[in-house]
Amino acid sequence: MALQRRLLQFINITKPCQKLCGVQSYSAQAASQSDNEEKRKTHFGFETVDEDEKTKKVHQVFETVADKYDTMNDMMSFGVHRVWKDIFMMRFAPTPGTKLLDMAGGTGDITFRYINYLRNQANPDTEKRSSVTVSDINQSMLNVGKARAEKQGYLKNSPVDVDWLCADAEQLPLPDECYNAYTIAFGIRNCTHIDKVLEEAYRVLQPGGRFMCLEFSQLPNSTMQWLYDQYSFQMIPVMGQLVAGQWKPYQYLVESIRQFPDQEKFKLMIEEAGFRQVTYENLTFGVCAIHSGFKL
Incomplete structure (x- = not known):
């Protein structure tokens, strides 16, 4: 006891x-x-929010601006975004037989350049059909792209088979190693987990496949960065209000650029996802940059 x-x-x-x-x-x-x-928590522009909340907020932003998205791109960049995308496609230089996943490609800007590039090759190999899956998390953006494709005749006598997929870049409903090229233009900074997007890109690419990203970045010159900031924060939200009747979505878009990793940090993230021969090229003094890597 x-x-x-x-x-x-x-x-x-x-x-x-x-x-x-x-x-x-x-x-x-x-x-x-x-x-x-x-x-x-994560960031939504300069605001701190729950991760789940960011996904909803980003979806709402692009749902709101889908109809005016291309018009605003022209106004905000004075049309220079078209030049950036043209250079992006020239660096990509697809060949007949390419199987491309164009992620965050809703309105079709990269896909249409891809189709035109293959059409304009001097000696196209008609026996090798190319393809592109245009994917976006926002169905409204995809609807705009489909309407543009029909209206502008991109699907008629095209050397490229086109399909459309509403999907999250962080969780793609696609099998492993089903594409040999992956592009994402001005979309990855809006994703909650950039590392997961890169991992998914690596997963769906075949060995030898290429990852290419066009995204806003940071200017190495502090004076030019200051001038760029003044324009971005003082003018772009005002344009959004005047043209699209929306101030907050464009305030977010400006803030999201400042939150995105700079060129060297993003290069390291791409390498950590498994890609090799990773490079980047600054455009317009570093306002945006083209990032490239290969799955070897």
């Missing part, structure tokens, strides 16, 4: 000690971990 009393005393003494020392049961630890996962 004396031994039992001593054991009970020892248990009663150690219980508060366990609490003080931070010893918890497995179920308590699991619950705490679950709570932390639910409360993970």
Whole structure:
């Protein structure tokens, strides 16, 4: 009996000690971990939000501006975005037989350049059919792209088979190694987990496949960066209000550029996803950059 009393005393003494020392049961630890996962934060422009909330907010932004997206691109960049995309396609230089996944390609700008590039080759190989899957998380953006493709005749007598896929770049409903090229233009900075986007890009590419990204970046010259910031924050939201009747979406777009990793940091992220021979090329002093890598 004396031994039992001593054991009970020892248990009663150690219980508060366990609490003080931070010893918890497995179920308590699991619950705490679950709570932390639910409360993970990220940025939406300069605003801090829950990760799930960012996805919804970004979706709402592009749902709101889809109809005016291309018009605003022309106004914000004074048409220079067209030159950037042309250079991007020249650096890509697709060949007949290419199987491309154009991610965040809703309105079709990159896909249409891809089709034109293959059409304009001096000696097209008609036996090798090329293809492109235009994918975007926002169906409204895809609808704009489909309408443009029909209206502008990109699907008539095309050397490229085109299909459209509404999907999340972080969780693609696609099998492994099903494409030999992956492009994403001005879209990756809007994703919650950039690392997951890069991992998915690597997964769906075949060995030897190429990843290419066109994205806004940081100017290495501090004076030019300051001037660019003044224009971005003072003018672009005003344009959004005047042209699209929307201020906040364009305020977010400006802020999202400042939150995106600079050229060297993004290069490292691409390499960490498994890509090799990773390079980048600045356009317009670094306002945006072309990033390239291969799955070897």
